[in-house]
Amino acid sequence: MKSRHLSVIAALLIAGLSTAAAHAATSAATEEVKNIVLVHGLYADGSSWGKVIPLLQAKGLHVTAVQNPTTSLDDDVAAVKRALAQQDGPVILVAHSYGGMVISQAGDQPKVKGLVYIAARAPEAGEDYPALTKKFAPAPASAGLKWQADGYGALSESAFIHDFAGDLPESEAKAYYAVQQPAAKAITTAKTTAAAWHTKPSWYAVSAQDRTINPDLERFMAKRMHAQTIELNASHVSLISQPEAVAGLIIKAAHVPGY
Structure with missing residues (x-):
């Protein structure tokens, strides 16, 4: 009888622990994320998030915009990891364009x-991204990429205004062109060593009028990662031309109440 009594107690304890674990798992799955880390792409800097940041902050989110050195993929990853280390609690990581890598x-x-991708690259680990792009019609902006003698490249003013930021007023596009950050040529052949979207929930905003990354390539990458996807009638810089929609997707990813 004593043995049976102990067995019953053990079973009840296990059931209680299982219930607690299930409750903890449910709570974790619905946990609100308060930290947002934003990662810019090529031909830009952290100021490209300038319209999105106040919309996120208005929802009580703690926002950090990383300033990538764009000297190499490894250097940019290191910059993001430094920003992540400074966050107090869980994080939604957001990227535009090359920042997706x-x-x-x-x-x-x-x-x-x-992970939230805004018209962003999302290669498989070790994938040759330039080879992947060749499976789709070339994006016009690539013809405007000019390389300097020091091995750094930037878009011409015409390509920036018409192909990179084509849905901005010209005066605004020129202002962003003035802060364009040249990128090292090594980035063009870099390959990622991980594809975190395999194990992390992902969201993707396709830019239907993109002339920097082919929109069909964006749709392919979003589908491959099983991302929750929206499509915006925007140029490559939807984060500037449609900041409300971009912020809304980030807020959704963060499980902010009332969204």
């Missing part, structure tokens, strides 16, 4: 609870 590699950190 950076968060795909840096996003395997335990703090990262989700």
